[in-house]
Amino acid sequence: MNFLIRRVLMALMVLLTISFISFIMLKVSGDLAISLAGENAGADYVDFLRKTYGWDRPLYIQYGDWLWNALHGNLGASFYYGKQVMALVAERMPVTLKLGALATGLAIAAAIPMGMAAGIRQGSLVDRIVLFIALLGGATPIFWTSFLLILVFGLNLRWLPITGGTDLQHLIMPALALSFYSMPAIIRIVRSGMVDVMASDYIRTARAKGLRGPAIYFRHALRNTLVPVVAVASVQFGFLLGGSVVVENIFAINGIGYLTWEAINQNDYPVVQASVLTVSAAYVVLTLFADLVNRAIDPRIRLE
Numbered sequence: 187m188n189f190l191i192r193r194v195l196m197a198l199m200v201l202l203t204i205s206f207i208s209f210i211m212l213k214v215s216g217d218l219a220i221s222l223a224g225e226n227a228g229a230d231y232v233d234f235l236r237k238t239y240g241w242d243r244p245l246y247i248q249y250g251d252w253l254w255n256a257l258h259g260n261l262g263a264s265f266y267y268g269k270q271v272m273a274l275v276a277e278r279m280p281v282t283l284k285l286g287a288l289a290t291g292l293a294i295a296a297a298i299p300m301g302m303a304a305g306i307r308q309g310s311l312v313d314r315i316v317l318f319i320a321l322l323g324g325a326t327p328i329f330w331t332s333f334l335l336i337l338v339f340g341l342n343l344r345w346l347p348i349t350g351g352t353d354l355q356h357l358i359m360p361a362l363a364l365s366f367y368s369m370p371a372i373i374r375i376v377r378s379g380m381v382d383v384m385a386s387d388y389i390r391t392a393r394a395k396g397l398r399g400p401a402i403y404f405r406h407a408l409r410n411t412l413v414p415v416v417a418v419a420s421v422q423f424g425f426l427l428g429g430s431v432v433v434e435n436i437f438a439i440n441g442i443g444y445l446t447w448e449a450i451n452q453n454d455y456p457v458v459q460a461s462v463l464t465v466s467a468a469y470v471v472l473t474l475f476a477d478l479v480n481r482a483i484d485p486r487i488r489l490e
Contacts, residue, residue: 204466262456271460282441286426289364297372305380320370332363349438368422379411420476424469
């Protein structure tokens with residue numbers, strides 16, 4: 187119980203810090219009243235907007251009011267859409283979650299076999315190829331991978347649609363772009379775990395008893411290797427929710443990332459704040475979930 191309380195309190199402190207930073211960053215980015223009114227607007231209209239939205243008050247009062255309303259589920263109304271921000275987020279978030287889940291699933295499905303092969307054959311050609319793939323995935327920008335997928339599978343081969351839609355067929359290419367970005371971390375974790383496990387005493391004992399091949403790799407080695415993968419996959423899922431801003435804009439997918447991009451272009455500050463806070467909250471919750479799952483499946487953490 188103490189472990190859970192500490193983790194929840196830590197998560198709440200992180201969310202509070204994120205909310206404050208996102209609030210201050212928008213304030214220091216420029217005069218919101220001038221941005222909303224337009225550069226050619228008169229001074230009287232700009233002052234009217236400041237008083238209407240309360241932007242003429244001290245920052246700590248503005249932040250306190252905004253935080254109080256946010257805790258009650260009220261993040262204001264969109265300047266551009268004219269709708270409640272929470273309604274917009276609730277409408278777009280399921281698409282981004284579906285995209286992130288598909289990308290994470292693809293990354294895990296590809297990274298675990300590659301990490302296993304590299305760890306079992308440490309120092310071999312297979313190991314070097316897998317490490318090169320991991321290095322390439324970490325060094326390649328998401329937008330470049332997206333454009334390459336569009337060129338190959340969308341324009342040349344015409345296997346997949348390029349833009350629009352939220353069904354599985356339309357989400358495959360953006361999910362592939364995101365999964366290629368998140369694979370390296372999982373590959374390295376699985377490879378490192380396999381290297382350590384294969385050199386452990388109980389694996390040598392299993393071999394002495396006559397066990398060979400898949401029986402050792404899957405029944406004994408992989409089971410212990412997958413414990414940190416839970417945490418890494420959860421963290422990567424949170425990263426993918428943030429990285430969806432670029433991918434959703436390229437593939438014109440109406441998720442929370444595309445909503446954030448539109449809000450930035452339209453100076454729609456309430457939507458930007460809500461998007462940042464929503465994605466950050468999802469990331470913090472996923473990290474908390476990973477900690478709890480790891481504690482449940484790893485006796486060493488429970489003992490600590």
